[in-house]
Amino acid sequence: MTKKRLIPRLLQLALIIIGVYFSFILLFDVALHQIIPKSLLTMYMLFVVAGTVMVFTFTEEGAQELVGPIKALVEDPSKKMLRNIVFVIVPLLAGYYTYTSMMPSFEAPMELRTIHPAPPSKFKAFGKSYNLTTLENPFRKFEKEDPAKFKELVKEGGNVYIKNCQYCHGDKLDGNGPYASGLNPTPLNFQDVGTIAQLQESFLFWRIATGGPGLPAEAAPWISAMPVWQDYLTEDEIWKVILYLYDYTGRRPRSWANE
Amino acid sequence: MSTVNKLALLTFCTALLMAGSAAAKTGVAAKGKEIYDKRCTWCHGEKGDGAGAAKDRLNPPPRDFTSGNYKIRSSDFADPTPNDDDVFRMIRDGMPNTAMPGWSSLLAEQDMWDLVAYVKSFAGYDKPPAKQVDYGTQIKSSAESIEKGKKLFEDGDRCVECHGKTGKGSASKRLKGDAGERTWPRNLTKPWIFRGSNDPKDIFTRISTGIAGTEMPSFADPKSKKKLSDEERWHVANYVASLAKTDKKVNAENTVIKADKVEGELPNTPEDERWEKSAPTTFYLVPQIIGGERFFTPSNDTITVRSMYNDKTLAMLLEWDDRTKSIPGDDAAEKLADAPIAEDGVAVQLPVVIPKEMQKPYFGMGDAANPVNIWHWKSGAKDATETINLINSKGFKEIEKRDAAGVGLKSKASYSDGTWKVLMYRPLTTSTPDKDIQFSEGRFIPVAFAAWDGSNNSEKGSKHTMTTWYWLLLKPATGSKPLITALIVAGLFIGGLLWWARSAKPAAR
Numbered sequence: 001m002t003k004k005r006l007i008p009r010l011l012q013l014a015l016i017i018i019g020v021y022f023s024f025i026l027l028f029d030v031a032l033h034q035i036i037p038k039s040l041l042t043m044y045m046l047f048v049v050a051g052t053v054m055v056f057t058f059t060e061e062g063a064q065e066l067v068g069p070i071k072a073l074v075e076d077p078s079k080k081m082l083r084n085i086v087f088v089i090v091p092l093l094a095g096y097y098t099y100t101s102m103m104p105s106f107e108a109p110m111e112l113r114t115i116h117p118a119p120p121s122k123f124k125a126f127g128k129s130y131n132l133t134t135l136e137n138p139f140r141k142f143e144k145e146d147p148a149k150f151k152e153l154v155k156e157g158g159n160v161y162i163k164n165c166q167y168c169h170g171d172k173l174d175g176n177g178p179y180a181s182g183l184n185p186t187p188l189n190f191q192d193v194g195t196i197a198q199l200q201e202s203f204l205f206w207r208i209a210t211g212g213p214g215l216p217a218e219a220a221p222w223i224s225a226m227p228v229w230q231d232y233l234t235e236d237e238i239w240k241v242i243l244y245l246y247d248y249t250g251r252r253p254r255s256w257a258n259e
Numbered sequence: 260m261s262t263v264n265k266l267a268l269l270t271f272c273t274a275l276l277m278a279g280s281a282a283a284k285t286g287v288a289a290k291g292k293e294i295y296d297k298r299c300t301w302c303h304g305e306k307g308d309g310a311g312a313a314k315d316r317l318n319p320p321p322r323d324f325t326s327g328n329y330k331i332r333s334s335d336f337a338d339p340t341p342n343d344d345d346v347f348r349m350i351r352d353g354m355p356n357t358a359m360p361g362w363s364s365l366l367a368e369q370d371m372w373d374l375v376a377y378v379k380s381f382a383g384y385d386k387p388p389a390k391q392v393d394y395g396t397q398i399k400s401s402a403e404s405i406e407k408g409k410k411l412f413e414d415g416d417r418c419v420e421c422h423g424k425t426g427k428g429s430a431s432k433r434l435k436g437d438a439g440e441r442t443w444p445r446n447l448t449k450p451w452i453f454r455g456s457n458d459p460k461d462i463f464t465r466i467s468t469g470i471a472g473t474e475m476p477s478f479a480d481p482k483s484k485k486k487l488s489d490e491e492r493w494h495v496a497n498y499v500a501s502l503a504k505t506d507k508k509v510n511a512e513n514t515v516i517k518a519d520k521v522e523g524e525l526p527n528t529p530e531d532e533r534w535e536k537s538a539p540t541t542f543y544l545v546p547q548i549i550g551g552e553r554f555f556t557p558s559n560d561t562i563t564v565r566s567m568y569n570d571k572t573l574a575m576l577l578e579w580d581d582r583t584k585s586i587p588g589d590d591a592a593e594k595l596a597d598a599p600i601a602e603d604g605v606a607v608q609l610p611v612v613i614p615k616e617m618q619k620p621y622f623g624m625g626d627a628a629n630p631v632n633i634w635h636w637k638s639g640a641k642d643a644t645e646t647i648n649l650i651n652s653k654g655f656k657e658i659e660k661r662d663a664a665g666v667g668l669k670s671k672a673s674y675s676d677g678t679w680k681v682l683m684y685r686p687l688t689t690s691t692p693d694k695d696i697q698f699s700e701g702r703f704i705p706v707a708f709a710a711w712d713g714s715n716n717s718e719k720g721s722k723h724t725m726t727t728w729y730w731l732l733l734k735p736a737t738g739s740k741p742l743i744t745a746l747i748v749a750g751l752f753i754g755g756l757l758w759w760a761r762s763a764k765p766a767a768r
Contacts, residue, residue, distance in 0.1 A: 074763045087756050095749030102741035108514045108730050109703050111617055159312035162301035166313070166358065167548055167555075171301070172365050178358050181511065182543030184727045191365075213621065222621045222629070223728055227549045 125209035135202035157244030291377025307381035318556035327382035328472035331455035334388030336477035356452040395489030400497040408498025429677025518566035529680035537565040544724035554722035585713030588641030596714030604711035
């Protein structure tokens with residue numbers, strides 16, 4: 001005979017599954033601010049349910065203990081009241097679920113895109129070809145060699161930024177400029193640790209020079225509002241803006257030397 | 260919730276917020292300078308004169324602190340000195356619908372007090388104001404108070420002169436700021452863009468002090484012919500707060516225009532009252548700063564869309580606030596706007612082929628592989644009526660002008676009191692499916708919009724405002740199928756459970 005448990009096995013099973021479900025929601029939607037797609041959540045939960053049931057029914061005894069209360073509900077005459085309730089609720093739930101899933105949903109389709117797509121090894125801008133694996137910011141060296149000059153370059157970069165970039169990326173470089181809420185995808189937040197701090201300066205140069213239309217297909221170039229900056233800025237201006245982005249946010253670019 | 264209740268709740272929440280705001284602290288100007296030089300010079304300039312690098316590319320322009328004009332302040336109308344708390348609030352919360360962000364996410368509270376001290380020093384303000392706005396006893400908003408406020412608002416052209424009868428600020432005269440720049444009366448039906456909050460107490464403050472550096476006068480000034488008592492100013496504040504047109508407020512979650520199916524004829528005028536029942540969807544209009552000649556000083560900020568369809572035709576009603584009806588050659592229009600004026604306009608952009616996958620045409624007029632249809636309405640000139648034009652484009656350099664009448668594309672517009680309403684309709688299908696979108700029920704169709712304000716620098720076609728891609732859905736009538744299926748499923752479950760119980764019983768005995 002199995003020992004008396006504080007929480008019956010069937011309830012344990014249910015609690016674990018519900019617990020995992022809400023943990024997913026908590027982790028993705030609340031903690032990471034990334035709404036988890038329904039289809040993905042369904043797939044995850046399928047594995048979770050299958051796995052948990054497998055663990056719970058690993059031994060014959062365990063399986064018996066799990067099925068016991070369900071059998072009792074149907075067969076035990078003393079549980080008539082509870083049985084009647086369950087027999088009303090279950091079909092109602094099934095009917096409701098069918099109804100809601102058949103009603104057409106008018107929610108906008110979910111669109112997934114890669115935010116930092118893999119860069120090409122070479123790209124064209126300003127009428128010439130750049131090799132992304134060797135490309136470096138020509139002004140970076142002044143940070144050590146001539147701090148006064150570097151400061152001036154950063155300032156020039158800031159002037160370019162405020163006249164061109166703040167509309168979307170914001171005065172605070174937090175991706176929340178005056179027109180940010182009218183755009184989808186929303187502009188990148190440079191203060192975030194997951195953006196420019198994870199990238200090399202050459203990647204930024206590529207993204208700025210060729211803009212939204214220069215993105216590969218997985219990054220959905222057709223919705224990006226990032227202009228093709230080689231049409232408006234010079235090569236030097238782009239490199240200076242890049243200096244400014246790192247200086248203002250206090251982040252460091254990644255480089256081959258530091259890897 | 261009634262409007263009055265909403266207002267009461269709003270007042271209560273704001274009161275809570277105010278209670279939570281820190282009491283004024285002393286800032287150190289020298290420390291403020293360090294922060295200012297890093298964060299603020301870009302727009303406000305090193306000397307605080309509003310001549311930063313961004314100066315000519317911002318609308319409204321950055322504040323010139325040396326002028327000593329503080330628009331948002333709570334000191335007495337006769338004393339231009341702001342309270343420290345007034346300046347602190349602007350730094351902490353920013354100003355809606357301007358490039359000024361709230362800094363509380365990046366700066367510590369003491370940093371912001373230090374900034375207050377430094378910013379005030381540009382105009383030499385070193386003492387607190389001698390006198391404050393007298394609030395008297397606040398009169399809570401009620402139907403009666405709003406009614407009184409409305410009367411005072413309209414009497415003797417008091418507020419109507421600039422803000423217009425419906426409060427939209429539709430221009431009836433030219434206004435200028437102290438620096439000679441063109442200014443516009445606030446659109447009072449969009450209180451969420453008020454620079455200094457839409458709480459009735461803040462509105463009361465604006466009415467009492469006036470807005471420095473603009474033609475908005477103080478209505479507490481005993482010398483003013485239009486003077487109002489404390490009590491009267493509360494009524495006007497309550498009335499102004501009640502003017503909000505919430506259907507023109509963007510709800511970020513709402514990205515789908517849902518077109519309802521109607522039996523019989525579609526409404527054929529923008530004023531048809533059936534539009535009232537159609538759910539509005541409002542989108543932000545952002546200035547075109549992406550390609551060609553860029554547009555940095557937009558005036559149109561949102562567009563509201565409603566749609567309906569029947570078995571033959573789709574109708575779309577586009578509505579947006581525009582203070583000026585721009586008709587080139589029209590005397591009234593030319594008097595108000597800075598010449599040269601161009602036609603007002605609005606455009607709807609749709610893909611020629613509804614995408615099956617995620618990929619859509621480039622949102623700025625399509626691309627080589629993915630052309631778009633553009634329905635472009637223009638307001639007409641003095642001796643020419645409004646027009647609707649059909650364009651197919653593959654990017655902004657490859658444009659094909661087509662015959663709108665040939666595909667049955669029509670429009671009908673109306674302008675009243677600062678608002679354009681443009682109704683466009685087109686048959687669901689056309690005889691040229693390779694060139695025109697063919698509408699079908701239940702599909703998510705990408706749709707984007709653009710708007711031109713002819714009185715604001717729009718002689719260049721590229722100088723307009725626009726939206727990103729959103730969705731248009733022709734809502735199919737669902738019928739009774741889901742209900743019937745649900746009943747069948749429930750029935751099957753009952754049957755199954757009963758069968759189980761029945762078959763299990765003998766075993767139990």
